Amino acid sequence: MMLGYSYTSSAHVALDNPVGGETFTVGQTVTIQWHITIPHNTLNWDLLFSADGGVTWTYIYQDLPVGNSSYQWTVPSTLTTQARVSVIQDNSGTDYQDESNNFTIQAAPVPPAIIQGATSISIEANLAEQDAAIQTWLDNHGGATATGSCGTLNWSDNFTALSDQCGSTGSALVTFTATDQCGNTFTSATLTVVDTSPPLIFIPATDTEVECDGNGNTDLFNTWLGNVGFAFAADAGGDASWTANYSGLSNGCGMTGFTLVIFTASDDCGNTQSTSATFTITDQLAPVIVTNAQAITIECGTPNTQVALQAWLDNFGGAVANDQCSGIFWTNNFPGLPDTCTGTFSWPVTFTATDECGNSNTTSAIITLLGTSGTSGPTPADLAFTISPNPVHQTLYVNFENLYTNVVRLSLFDSYGRLLSSYTETLGEIAIPVSSYSQGIYFIRAETAQGVSTRKLLIE
Numbered sequence: 001m002m003l004g005y006s007y008t009s010s011a012h013v014a015l016d017n018p019v020g021g022e023t024f025t026v027g028q029t030v031t032i033q034w035h036i037t038i039p040h041n042t043l044n045w046d047l048l049f050s051a052d053g054g055v056t057w058t059y060i061y062q063d064l065p066v067g068n069s070s071y072q073w074t075v076p077s078t079l080t081t082q083a084r085v086s087v088i089q090d091n092s093g094t095d096y097q098d099e100s101n102n103f104t105i106q107a108a109p110v111p112p113a114i115i116q117g118a119t120s121i122s123i124e125a126n127l128a129e130q131d132a133a134i135q136t137w138l139d140n141h142g143g144a145t146a147t148g149s150c151g152t153l154n155w156s157d158n159f160t161a162l163s164d165q166c167g168s169t170g171s172a173l174v175t176f177t178a179t180d181q182c183g184n185t186f187t188s189a190t191l192t193v194v195d196t197s198p199p200l201i202f203i204p205a206t207d208t209e210v211e212c213d214g215n216g217n218t219d220l221f222n223t224w225l226g227n228v229g230f231a232f233a234a235d236a237g238g239d240a241s242w243t244a245n246y247s248g249l250s251n252g253c254g255m256t257g258f259t260l261v262i263f264t265a266s267d268d269c270g271n272t273q274s275t276s277a278t279f280t281i282t283d284q285l286a287p288v289i290v291t292n293a294q295a296i297t298i299e300c301g302t303p304n305t306q307v308a309l310q311a312w313l314d315n316f317g318g319a320v321a322n323d324q325c326s327g328i329f330w331t332n333n334f335p336g337l338p339d340t341c342t343g344t345f346s347w348p349v350t351f352t353a354t355d356e357c358g359n360s361n362t363t364s365a366i367i368t369l370l371g372t373s374g375t376s377g378p379t380p381a382d383l384a385f386t387i388s389p390n391p392v393h394q395t396l397y398v399n400f401e402n403l404y405t406n407v408v409r410l411s412l413f414d415s416y417g418r419l420l421s422s423y424t425e426t427l428g429e430i431a432i433p434v435s436s437y438s439q440g441i442y443f444i445r446a447e448t449a450q451g452v453s454t455r456k457l458l459i460e
Contacts, residue, residue, distance in 0.1 A: 012038040012096035013089040020084075020101025024075045026108045032060070033070040034087045034098065042066045046088040047073070053082035053102055060085065080105050111183030112153055118142030118176050118189035125168050125195035125237030125269075134191065141176045142189040150182030162193060167238035167268035169193045198271040199240040205229030205263050205277035212255050212283045212325035221279055225261070229277040233265035240265045249281065253357040254326025256281045283325040283357040293317030293351050293365035300369040309367070316351045317365045326356035333443070334367070335413050347454055348443070385446055391458040398430040398444065409447040414440070434459050 016033040024030055032047060045068060047060035060073055073085070086099035119142055123133050137143075141155050156177050162170030171192040177184050206229055210220050224230075228242045243264050249257035258280040266272045294317055298308050312318075316330045334349045346368045354360040385400040398410060410430055411422045420437065423430060432444075437459050445454045 011098060012036070012040065013087060013098050015085070015087050015098040015100055018085060018100045018103050020103050022103040024083075024103065024105050026075055026077045026079070026105060028075045028108075030073050030075055031070055032073050032085055032087070035069060036089070038096075040089065040091040040093065040096070043090045043092060046090060047071055048086040048088065048099075049076065050084040050086070050099075051078045051080045051082065051105075054084050054086075054099060057086065063090070075105055078105055079107060109182035110149055112146045112148035112178040112180050112185045114144060114146050114178065114185055114187045116143065116145040117187040118144040118174070120190040120192070122192045122194055124197060125193050127168055127237065129236075130168065130193055134193075137191065138174070141178075142174065142187070142191075144176050144178075144187045144189075146178035146185060146187075148178065148180040148182065150180040153178055153180045155179075159191065162191070166270070167195050167235075169195050169237065169269060195237040195267060195269040195271060197236065198273040199233040199235040199265040199267050201231060201233045201265060201273050201275050203230070203232040204275040205231040205261070207278045207280070209280040209282055211285065212281050214255060214324035216249070216255065217281050224279055228263045229261060229275070231263055231265075231275050231277075233273065233275075235265075235267040235271075238268045240267055242266075252281070254283050254323075254355060256283050256325065256357060283355065283359060285323075285325070286359040286361040287321040287323040287328050287353040287355050289319060289321050289353065289361050289363045291318065291320035292363040293319040293349070295365045295367070297368040297370065305369070309369075312367065313349070316353075317349060317363070317367075319351050319353070319363045319365075321353035321361065321363075323353075323355040323359075328353050328355055330354075333413065335411075335419060335443075335445070347445070348456070385453065385455070387444060387455050387457055391460040392434055393460055394433070394435045396432040396434050396444070396457065398432065398446070400446070411445045411447070413443045413445065 014035055014037050016035060017031060018024075036042070044066050045064040046062050047064060048057040049060050050057045061071060064071065081104045082102045083105045084100050084102060086097055089096040121137050121142070123130055123137075138157055138159055141157070146153060156179065157174050159172055159174045162172050164170055171190055173188060174191050175186050175188045177186040208224050208229070210217050225244055228244070233240045233242075243266065244261050245264065246259045246261040249259050251257055258278050260276060260278050262274055262276045264272050264274045296312050296317070298305055298312075313332055313334055316332070321328055331352045331354065332349050334347065346366055348364055348366050350362050350364045352360050352362050385398055388397050388399075390396075409422065409424050410432065412420045412432065412434075414420055420442075421432070423432065439460050440458075442457050442459055443454055444457060
């Protein structure tokens with residue numbers, strides 16, 4: 001307001017603050033202070049403000065009680081370099097006044113303003129890379145941007161560590177603060193490290209096949225299990241642990257069989273990946289002949305001939321065999337007693353020991369049945385005959401060197417002693433077709449009045 005009266009220039013009141021030259025900020029509290037230099041009958045005080053170097057004035061406070069000598073003034077929002085304040089001593093007589101020189105009122109400092117708030121982030125757990133990813137997010141203020149008008153803008157954050165969750169995962173609420181000379185402002189976002197990826201199996205489990213040891217191959221199986229089937233897995237977010245799931249061994253021949261084992265790799269957060277392989281116990285070894293069959297001579301025609309013969313056969317000719325994986329059953333190729341005991345009968349008997357998986361081994365011995373003429377029967381030369389070719393493919397030719405009779409009975413047996421064919425001939429050379437028979441070992445027996453003789457042949 002314009003004052004409608006004039007003031008004396010005599011200093012009866014003196015303004016102590018402000019005096020001029022100061023710089024104040026809008027909204028700032030300034031103490032206007034004065035003192036009386038010449039006492040009067042003062043009624044009250046008036047405080048005034050000018051924004052134009054004293055050309056115009058407005059009241060700050062009117063009729064302030066006389067006992068005051070200061071006032072807490074809030075700087076107005078008028079920006080100027082010609083601000084002044086004045087104090088008027090209202091007296092019962094003449095009023096007196098004092099005023100400051102020009103001072104400045106500036107805008108209140110404006111703190112930085114967030115333009116783009118920080119954005120929460122979720123990072124996949126990876127011990128080798130997650131720290132760098134976290135630091136990149138922090139260095140980028142979580143993606144936040146801000147503007148400021150008071151010098152350099154500096155960013156800081158309060159991140160210390162992630163919460164302790166599974167593996168290397170966790171979370172943290174991070175506050176980013178933008179600061180300049182006029183103050184600061186902040187924005188917050190959540191940093192989360194998650195683990196959603198299962199362990200990676202670099203080497204799958206490997207099938208293993210072992211020879212049966214008769215004890216379940218427990219040590220080898222446990223070693224294989226302990227090495228997780230020789231599989232290898234790793235997890236980017238931490239350690240991987242293994243479990244194995246399997247049922248019992250399948251029921252194979254003897255003590256053989258197999259089991260399918262599922263190996264599962266798990267990380268600390270419960271993510272899993274599996275690989276499977278088969279542990280197989282096989283039996284590829286034939287029984288071991290510990291004691292070979294022993295030759296025997298039995299007098300033909302006596303009351304116990306059949307009993308002695310059967311006992312020798314049932315005892316496998318005295319042979320003994322072992323198999324570490326299964327039981328053994330025996331067979332032999334003995335064709336049966338001859339039709340007559342008039343001559344001496346000799347036959348090579350092959351005993352075959354076969355295990356439950358079909359593996360077999362053999363041992364042979366000759367059984368001799370003495371004819372009624374005792375040991376005075378024909379000599380080997382008397383029964384000598386040849387067979388050719390041997391091995392044979394199509395036709396087998398049998399030739400006798402010395403015969404007391406022209407009648408010959410030939411019999412062809414397989415390796416199990418089964419009669420396949422027989423011939424009664426009066427010729428010196430006998431031809432036997434064999435092309436219809438399977439490849440393998442066979443026996444041909446010649447019977448004459450002089451006795452019996454046997455040869456082994458191979459059909460290919």
